[in-house]
Amino acid sequence: MSARFWLTAALATTLSSTVVAQPKTPPAPPTVSCEFLEIRATSETAPSIDPELEKLRKKFKKPPFSSWNTFKLLMKANQPLAQRKAETIALKQGKATATLHGIVNATSVRLAISLEDAKGKNIINTTATFAAGDYLVYGHSLPDNAGHMLALTCK
């Protein structure tokens, strides 16, 4: 090998390794964005569904929602969820805690959800895997025969 070859190789290696070895920004952990809808369901003489619940209108006509005819949005929150990080969502009546446990096949999320009622009683602890765009609805009946629900969807 000639001296020209070795000089070229040495200079090229030094310069390119200096450029390539610059620190890269670490990749951001995967996150999903979930929409939380707190809903109060009642039976009224004049049925109504809050316009922001339009996507759930068809479902409200089926059991167990068909017990009520009026659905009012109490609270709406868009909450980004990072892996293994519990996020608390304050509700009008109680609170929810959501933890993203993973993304399955890049199309579904695995979530752990806990719900407390207005008195701080734990009423649901669950882990579910569901597709992006689908809904999970947690609900329970209130003493005044109303229904209290938390609907969530992720994308």
Added chain:
Amino acid sequence: MSAADDLELMQHADGELDERTRAEVEARLAKSADDRAKVQSLGEVSELVRSRLELSADDVPARRFESMWSEIERSLDRAAPRETSPGLWSRFTSWFERYRGHVLTGAVTAGAVAALAIILRPDGRTETVTRPSAINVQPAALRTAPEIETLDTPEGEGTVLNIEDEDGNTTVIWVSPADTVEGI
């Protein structure tokens, strides 16, 4: 007495004769009073000369000798110029002059490689912007039904049901109070 005989006497006085000649000269001195007088005179003259030289040598200051030796050394240096080794810089410049073409070729090639590395390097900013959209929303017909892995309802009984339509799946988890469930 011949001149050769006088020369032998002088050599005898100076101690320069070999063994045999010295024995002959000493035998002659024993016989000749004239020769003995000559040798004595030679000894006296030699002593006078030696004393005179010693006195002259004492008169020369020591620094005079030093300056003389310095002058001698300088003249020797001038006569035989010292071979000086080339310095680091001069060696480098001489090497560079020799391989200037190689160095320039290497620098240009290295610059091209570095430019390619910069262009082809993935941009971290793009990655951070695109990364959060880590989940795809599939058409409703392609979605699988939700799976409830665990369910705990401390305050009552949990019921799970799924509503499937053209919009996809809606999974409902309904909690009924325990006493109500018991009453059903």
